[in-house]
Amino acid sequence: MGCELSGRIQDIPVRALLKWIRSSSRTGRLLLARKRDRGCIDFLQGEIVSARTDAGYPDIGTILLENNTIGLEQLQQAADRQRKAERPAPLGRTLMEMGWATEADIRKAMRQQVDQVIESLLALTWGCFEFHAARAGADNITQSVSEVLREADVRKYFTP
Numbered sequence: 001m002g003c004e005l006s007g008r009i010q011d012i013p014v015r016a017l018l019k020w021i022r023s024s025s026r027t028g029r030l031l032l033a034r035k036r037d038r039g040c041i042d043f044l045q046g047e048i049v050s051a052r053t054d055a056g057y058p059d060i061g062t063i064l065l066e067n068n069t070i071g072l073e074q075l076q077q078a079a080d081r082q083r084k085a086e087r088p089a090p091l092g093r094t095l096m097e098m099g100w101a102t103e104a105d106i107r108k109a110m111r112q113q114v115d116q117v118i119e120s121l122l123a124l125t126w127g128c129f130e131f132h133a134a135r136a137g138a139d140n141i142t143q144s145v146s147e148v149l150r151e152a153d154v155r156k157y158f159t160p
Contacts, residue, residue: 004028006130014122015149017129022046022145028134034127039117048145050110051117058116060091063109064101074100111148119152 005020009032017030018041025046032039039053061079064070070078078095082088089097092106 002132004131004133007128009034009124009127009129012129014124014129017131018118018145018149021131026131026133029132031130031132032121032124032127033129034124037124037127039121041118041121046145048114048118048148051114051121053117053120055120057113057120060106060109060113063112064095064105067105067109067112069105069109070095070100074098114148115151118148122149122152 004026014032020026021028021030021043023046027044027046028042030041030043032041037054039051039055041051042049058066061070061075065072065075074095078091078098078100081098082091082094088094092101092110095101096103096106
């Protein structure tokens with residue numbers, strides 16, 4: 001599927017884009033760019049599956065290590081399993097299959113990662129965006145756009 005919507009962030013702010021994707025239950029990828037800074041958010045039926053930027057926010061494995069959910073050896077074994085798999089599952093799914101993390105653990109880590117990325121992307125006041133529709137993938141853990149936006153607002157107003 002192709003580009004469904006594109007434009008300038010100064011015309012349609014990131015917050016409005018997220019709300020449009022949520023309210024219309026879109027599945028796909030939102031690409032955001034400002035000069036060399038790039039970010040993307042993946043959606044499944046209007047909910048966030050993942051978010052990342054070139055800024056280098058911690059990956060899920062690092063967050064799980066920092067939260068003491070898994071150990072370094074477990075992370076290495078899961079990464080080895082992914083490398084050897086013909087069709088590797090996401091790291092969180094692999095850790096759940098190996099019995100080292102629960103879905104709640106993965107959701108918490110994903111939420112931490114997504115919150116950091118979304119907060120940085122909401123700060124964009126200019127640049128460009130594209131939303132590319134995609135077919136729904138199976139077996140994705142999603143996060144509510146509304147909750148992510150609410151958390152970003154709380155941190156914005158109550159973080160010193």
